[in-house]
Amino acid sequence: xxxxxxxxxxxxxxxxxxxxxxxxxxxxxxxxxxxxxxxxxxxxxxxxxxxxxxxxxxxxxxxxxxxxxxxxxxxxxxxxxxxxxxxxxxxxxxxxxxxxxxxxxxxxxxxxxxxxxxxxxxxxxxxxxxxxxxxxxxxxxxxxxxxxxxxxxxxxxxxxxxxxxxxxxxxxxxxxxxxxxxxxxxxxxxxxxxxxxxxxxxxxxxxxxxxxx
Numbered sequence: 001x002x003x004x005x006x007x008x009x010x011x012x013x014x015x016x017x018x019x020x021x022x023x024x025x026x027x028x029x030x031x032x033x034x035x036x037x038x039x040x041x042x043x044x045x046x047x048x049x050x051x052x053x054x055x056x057x058x059x060x061x062x063x064x065x066x067x068x069x070x071x072x073x074x075x076x077x078x079x080x081x082x083x084x085x086x087x088x089x090x091x092x093x094x095x096x097x098x099x100x101x102x103x104x105x106x107x108x109x110x111x112x113x114x115x116x117x118x119x120x121x122x123x124x125x126x127x128x129x130x131x132x133x134x135x136x137x138x139x140x141x142x143x144x145x146x147x148x149x150x151x152x153x154x155x156x157x158x159x160x161x162x163x164x165x166x167x168x169x170x171x172x173x174x175x176x177x178x179x180x181x182x183x184x185x186x187x188x189x190x191x192x193x194x195x196x197x198x199x200x201x202x203x204x205x206x207x208x209x210x211x212x213x
Contacts, residue, residue: 042141042180043180045140046136046187047188049101051188053106053132054128054129054132055198056199057069057110058110058129058200060072062124062199063206065119067112070107070114071107071111074104074106078100078104085100102140105135109135110124110129110131114128121200129192129195130189130193133192134189136184136188137180137185137188141180
């Protein structure tokens with residue numbers, strides 16, 4: 001019974017982290033934050049996506065100890081979000097109104113780091129976390145360039161529930177930053193490392209909690 005309780009506790013934590021990470025990702029800035037504010041707030045989005053991906057991916061990867069688990073985790077997040085898009089499609093929005101973030105390539109870099117360093121946890125945190133923060137804004141900017149103009153879509157399908165300060169506006173390029181990708185990558189690389197460390201620590205704490213059961 002005790003062994004069953006410990007295993008169940010750990011798997012429960014994985015489910016909680018996976019579901020919450022996905023929900024936080026979907027709701028980052030009221031869900032359509034990515035589309036409404038694609039260019040003006042790309043940095044904020046990049047940081048939120050990098051940190052949400054890395055905390056769950058490294059937790060799951062260190063639990064299994066198998067390189068490739070982070071990619072599997074990112075794939076689950078991607079599938080969840082694509083399914084969630086169907087709800088908005090049913091309300092009359094075009095299916096590409098919600099732009100699904102590209103998580104999988106960044107998760108693959110995390111897995112590759114873990115594999116190349118022979119399952120070194122600290123290398124995964126420092127190197128893998130940095131690579132996730134650096135790469136995710138690049139992949140997502142490419143993703144944005146392949147869809148219809150997000151601002152045009154936002155104005156075509158107004159959202160009356162949005163407060164005035166969230167109303168889509170034309171981007172003021174150059175007044176706050178000149179390169180949203182560079183700034184997003186820099187901020188993401190710095191912040192993803194401590195968040196990755198948090199994910200690793202949560203894994204350790206889970207073991208301790210199980211041992212106390």
